[in-house]
Amino acid sequence: MKHAELLAWLAAPADFAQGAALYAQLGGSAVYQQLFALGETGYSRRVLVEQLQLLTGPVQEPAPEPVADNRQLPTDNSQPGTAPAPDAGVLTGLRAQLKAARDERSQLHAQLTAPGLRVTARCKLAHRICALTDQVQQLLASEQHVLTHGRLPGTVATADVTDAGELRRRLDNLISLRSKVRRRPERAGELSALQAEIDLIRTKLMPTNILLDVNAAAA
Template identity: 55%
Template sequence: MTSAIVAWLAQPKDFAAGVALYEAYGPSAVYQHLFRQGETTFARTSLVRELHKLVATPAPAVLPKQPELVPERHETVPKPADVEPEPPAVDPAALAHVNAQLKALRDERSHKHAQLTAPGLRQNDRRKLAFRILDIGDEVLETMQLLKHVLAHGSLPAGPVATVDVTDAGELRRRLDNLVALRSKVRKNPKRAAELPAMEKEIKLIRAKLKS
């Protein structure tokens, strides 16, 4: 293409040949239509100018093929194991209180066991001692749970909601059942007789709230 146009531009006498070159290589349909109308001064001037543009326009550069980018492989670094938070500082007074309760219960249980094996013990007394030993076992388990709570959270758990503030009927019935069962045990243990008035008062309060 370039050599033919350059050759024509060197001797631009044949207008028709120049028009043919532009028809073959020129991009503008407007100029193609103009040149088909015949030779005029304006048409010849425009034809020479436009063919010069075609020769002067460099061919698009062919860029070298870029090497294919291979994504970098990153070694997966394992995350460090979650660091367990440090346990909270334990309240010494709370810990001492629970340990004292636990020791007192275990001492009492050992003493009751010794009494249980004493010679000449009446059957009725033996039964009372056995029931108390069973109760102590339950209290030891409860105190152990309390000790775990203190070690895990650093303090004693918040106290239960007072019965006078409880409005849920299900919770009231649960407390009533527990108190009635506990009252039966306490009645069998003369040493815990002092606890009965408070229990009776609590039972009476719950029953009144359930009726209201």
């Protein structure tokens, strides 16, 4: 019965309080229940809809219609493409950032219900939570791109860069970033990926390797 009510609410999600009550009855996260108890905002409504959609369970795909005996199925002679291997160092860095963003967001959610919290402080927390939610979505998209294409979107992987000037620019930026990360214990998970990238660039900057890369690019 509750499942039917849930589907009905999602079809026309007008009453925020009713949706929050459904979420509580269906055993949703206590942290989100505390958020919804604070009342409706644009952010809390968006989260409520997303969480209730998750509670509906996986969508069942309809079974394909059977093909009549007198019809011949098309033959697919194409070979499946081989996806490039994802960069393990990049994935490690992305997932460390993703965990840090999610952890901070969870902590801020809990702080929203602190007694005596002023409206201005609550607004700041809500804005930060929204920013972290956007960051999480971007990191998830980047992670999926790496898994599919083997590298981050938009930027040529360091392994494919042959220009010495570009390599030195990246090296300077990475060394500077590594120094900053070392001062942030919560970002310690990123260090291994940064160091791997630095080591790769230094290897590529060796005179013999630069010549090999240039010759390979010209071939």
